[in-house]
Amino acid sequence: MKTRASGVVLVIALLVVWEGSVRLGFVQSSNWPPFSAVLAALYHGIVSGELLSIIGSSMWRMLRGYALGSALGISVGVAIALARPVRLTLEPTIELLRPIPITAIVPPLIFVLGLDDRLKVICIAFATFFPVVTNTISGVTAVDATYLRVARTFGIPRAQTIRSVIVPAALPYILAGLRTSLAIALVVTVIAEMLAGDQGIGHYLLSMQYALRAPEMYSAIILLTLVAYCLNRLFVLWENHVIGWARSREVHEAP
Amino acid sequence: MKDRQVKPNRRRFLGNSLSALLPATLPLFGNAVRAADLPLLHVGAITISDCVPFYAAMQQGYFTASGVNVVTESETGGALGIPAVVAGAYDIVYSNMVSVLQAIGQGIDLRFIAGGNTLNPPDTTGLFVRRGEGLKTGKDLEGKSMGINDTRSLQFMYARGWVKSTGGDPDKVTYRAVPFPDMADALKNKRVDSIIPSEPFFSMLRSDTTLDLIANPGRTVFPNGRVAAWIVSGDFLTKHPDLVRKFLAGMQKGSDWVNANLNGPAFTQLIVSYTKLDPARVAAMGKGRTSIGVTARDVGRMYDLMRSNGLLNADIDVGSKVFVP
Numbered sequence: 313m314k315t316r317a318s319g320v321v322l323v324i325a326l327l328v329v330w331e332g333s334v335r336l337g338f339v340q341s342s343n344w345p346p347f348s349a350v351l352a353a354l355y356h357g358i359v360s361g362e363l364l365s366i367i368g369s370s371m372w373r374m375l376r377g378y379a380l381g382s383a384l385g386i387s388v389g390v391a392i393a394l395a396r397p398v399r400l401t402l403e404p405t406i407e408l409l410r411p412i413p414i415t416a417i418v419p420p421l422i423f424v425l426g427l428d429d430r431l432k433v434i435c436i437a438f439a440t441f442f443p444v445v446t447n448t449i450s451g452v453t454a455v456d457a458t459y460l461r462v463a464r465t466f467g468i469p470r471a472q473t474i475r476s477v478i479v480p481a482a483l484p485y486i487l488a489g490l491r492t493s494l495a496i497a498l499v500v501t502v503i504a505e506m507l508a509g510d511q512g513i514g515h516y517l518l519s520m521q522y523a524l525r526a527p528e529m530y531s532a533i534i535l536l537t538l539v540a541y542c543l544n545r546l547f548v549l550w551e552n553h554v555i556g557w558a559r560s561r562e563v564h565e566a567p
Numbered sequence: 568m569k570d571r572q573v574k575p576n577r578r579r580f581l582g583n584s585l586s587a588l589l590p591a592t593l594p595l596f597g598n599a600v601r602a603a604d605l606p607l608l609h610v611g612a613i614t615i616s617d618c619v620p621f622y623a624a625m626q627q628g629y630f631t632a633s634g635v636n637v638v639t640e641s642e643t644g645g646a647l648g649i650p651a652v653v654a655g656a657y658d659i660v661y662s663n664m665v666s667v668l669q670a671i672g673q674g675i676d677l678r679f680i681a682g683g684n685t686l687n688p689p690d691t692t693g694l695f696v697r698r699g700e701g702l703k704t705g706k707d708l709e710g711k712s713m714g715i716n717d718t719r720s721l722q723f724m725y726a727r728g729w730v731k732s733t734g735g736d737p738d739k740v741t742y743r744a745v746p747f748p749d750m751a752d753a754l755k756n757k758r759v760d761s762i763i764p765s766e767p768f769f770s771m772l773r774s775d776t777t778l779d780l781i782a783n784p785g786r787t788v789f790p791n792g793r794v795a796a797w798i799v800s801g802d803f804l805t806k807h808p809d810l811v812r813k814f815l816a817g818m819q820k821g822s823d824w825v826n827a828n829l830n831g832p833a834f835t836q837l838i839v840s841y842t843k844l845d846p847a848r849v850a851a852m853g854k855g856r857t858s859i860g861v862t863a864r865d866v867g868r869m870y871d872l873m874r875s876n877g878l879l880n881a882d883i884d885v886g887s888k889v890f891v892p
Contacts, residue, residue, distance in 0.1 A: 340755075341751070341752045341755070342751065342771070343748065343749070343751075343752055418647070419647065419650040422647065422650045422651055422656055423653070423654040424654075426651075426654065426655075426656035427611075427640065427647070427651050427656040427657065428640075428656075507647060508640070508647050510614075519614060519843055520843065521748045522614070522615070522747070522748060522767075522842070523767075523842055523845075524748075524768075524844065524845070524848060525845070
């Protein structure tokens, strides 16, 4: 079973176990509907447009936070790796903030940001920022010194060296950070929506749970899973397109 | 929210533009434009049946009629209500009294402006055990566990008080935090030996033949007690007592509407509209008359209960925290 099919078979087998666990009475709970009921709820949710508008609002929130966090992460990461004063100033703060769970900083953030979308977007950006910044620092630090010497020999200005030499060379690291952050951003989006407000997939999950409508709740989770899977696949495709050179170089340089 | 006249507001802007551009069609937009021109109140409510007078007032347009434009966002968990009111993100929120009194005990200036639900019949909560295990009293529950929604909460006090009143030692029962939606599973899978669910789970479990409802600890420990309230910050109350009065006028009409429609389809439809519950479930739920008044005596009783259970150490002048319209 070395083909892609084996992965699909496992997923289907797990879904069959799910359905069977309810049909055969192994699990009896209003919180555990048969998978077929979930599929039906998914169908109705999509046809009525309810689920799509909910997931759409979550995605829009996520993309804004992700873009903000990524842009900040890359800029700050490059600055820290290249300028010692910046590193000495920012690194302790970043290292102190990094391990803080996002839910713990929400109450103080409310004082500054209120409770609407801004709060959630900033939470997502906050969570996105750290993997990107640490990967960017590693990437820039690991840039081959030869590249920099060549750039200096040709008299290329500093700004252009950063743009045309350093960032492209560090791109494999940066993209690894961005990819890690993509998954984190999605999780934080759902959590932030659960904390406050009445929009998005996070709020929908909670309200369906309290409304005793488990099939609708799981249908939202399944849709979320599918969206996350597609986002990740798209990202990998884009990553291969952008840094295919790095992969082929690794093959050539391998001993 | 410092100055509500100056604060830019998209809806108000839209309202102004509409009234400027389309005077002829104004009658068509009558209500919307009027609401947008009124002073804005941000209210945090919880989408549970307890908040029904508020949602009735929203649906029936009573707040607009009283002269305030109420904008609401539901807080599903309710835990962020107090920080949000302190920060000014909400002007008014619905919260359980335990959290509010604990916040006041920490020196945060909060005021009670209206009462939430009370522990009156018909019951909306109770203590369940697995059928056939013979657990009936607090004495029986010694060495056993009880699933409550939060171990520093109202339910914690009910649970302890009830165990004591039925001959048990409250310290010999293990209290475990279990979210309301998961309580039934936790009990049936023997993760806990008893649970205290609230609506809509309570009415669902009453008809479950594998479980027994053995008591109502809330009513035993805190009969007719008021357990939740609508609150504002002291700062907001000082600056905008008029807005609070208008809000209360709308709430009173909402409460009257609820009491007049208690057994009608409009009431069921209202609860369905914001809880997304199945109408049959709403019909099965216990529905009691509501009242929105809150008195120093209501708050004082909760204060005493909390003090005697060690949930509050600070001295609070309860009377000064209750707004008398």
